[in-house]
Amino acid sequence: MNNARPTSRRRLPPDWALLLLFVVGIVSWTRSTFPLRMCDLFHIQYAAYEWKQGESQWIYCTKATFDEWLAHREPVRIALGVPEDYNPHYYPPYLSALLIPVSTVPTIWWRNAVFVLNVGLLFVFAWQILLACAVRVSLRTFLWAFGLVLICYPMGMAMNCGQIGPGLAALSWAGLLGIRRGNSTWAGAALGFVGSVKMFPIGLLIHPAITGRIKTAIAGAVVFFGIFALSVATLGMDIHRRWWSALSDMSGAVWPYAGNQSLLGWFSRLVLGHGIEELPFAPTPLTNTVKIAVFVLVAGVTGFVLLRSTFRIEATDFVPRAGLLMSGILLASPLVWEHYWLFTLPALGWALHETWVEPDSRVWTALLFVGAFFFTMRLNHFYGSAFIGPFLSGSQTLGLLLFWIWLLRRVSRGPSPMTLRLQGI
Secondary structure: OOOEOOOOOOOOOHHHHHHHHHHHHHHHHHHHHHHOOOOOOOHHHHHHHHHHHHOOHHOOOOOOOHHHHHHHHHHHHHOHHHHHOOHHHHHHHHHHHHHHHHHOHHHHHHHHHHHHHHHHHHHHHHHHHHHHEEEOOOOHHHHHHHHHHHHHHHHHHHHHHOOHHHHHHHHHHHHHHHHHOOOOHHHHHHHHHHHHOHHHHHHHHHHHHOOOOOHHHHHHHHHHHHHHHHHHHHHHHHHHHHHHHHHHHHHOEEOOOEEEEOOOHHHHHHOOOOOOOOOOOOOOOOHHHHHHHHHHHHHHHHHHHHHHHEEEHHHHHHHHHHHHHHHHHHOOOOOOOOOHOOOHHHHHHHHHHHHHHHOOOOHHHHHHHHHHHHOOOOOOOHHHOOOOHHHHHHHHHHHHHHHHHHHHHHHHHHHHHHHHOOOOO
């Protein structure tokens, strides 16, 4: 089976279009990324600092203890030169425990190191898009993929905040693409590790499980549970209870803040009229009903389509199935930040390439490109508009929703004869 796609029947767009993409991408990336902040880094460093001081009881907080926790953290924030910041810590205990040796390093060093790492990931994501598309790599194809990464607002926003999410997303796709190449054990281990850091990506192990790659799924599960078993054995159960309590408190609330691009968050702004800067509020019977309905609908439809497509040809269906699973996980969740969309970016690049080389109906092509627009664009300067702001506050949500619908149809119908012919199957 030859996974490299021969020269397609439709040539790449002209160079002027590539130049335009780069101009738009560079402007969008710089506006989204700079000036750099530390808001998603300091809470990790603070947790490591408390480990070093032997005061692990101050690492996590709930809504009820937030003010006390913030007051205790204030002297540390000032000492490490961090601007005003209110972000609590929700990562698992073992992550901050591993960072104890660098807990007193000035936070700006952390910020600069993570920024350099994320700059490198711009190139990694572009490379992964090409691997997902199974194209012959050339300078032009790489530049097209790189341009898509540049214009992707979730990437710029993640770099602006100092997020480690891009690295986790890239490692997830390294695992997924490794599974496609048959490297089952290490690929499953990579997915298990990412799941142990961020939790929701552990759902990606469903993909190898339902396609008969039991060894891969077991490897991922062993790494996931092994990490937590070792963490509990070395750090104790009490800190893990505190972590789970904080995590449950956060995920049980409704977050209207615009960075929460879940369907529930968008509903709270668009329908209930909550502001984009509002703090989370306790769920109501209405929001609980919406949350349950969203989960049942999205998870149910995604699961049904994936199970129906399980026995199709692996080489052509692997990427859209993985993208559909990840899109379904994100859309079914009540709290997902905009940079989590990077976990589906290589699949979006694949879909755009697939539609270009194999023209689809105008309706489905338009749906994909409109979805890609909202998925990637930085539209938060419209959030303040009373007329269109609440709608556009869920622009990434809308983009992923349209992409999910496109993937449902693509996975349901299976690869076309032209796709099979182009991939030599």
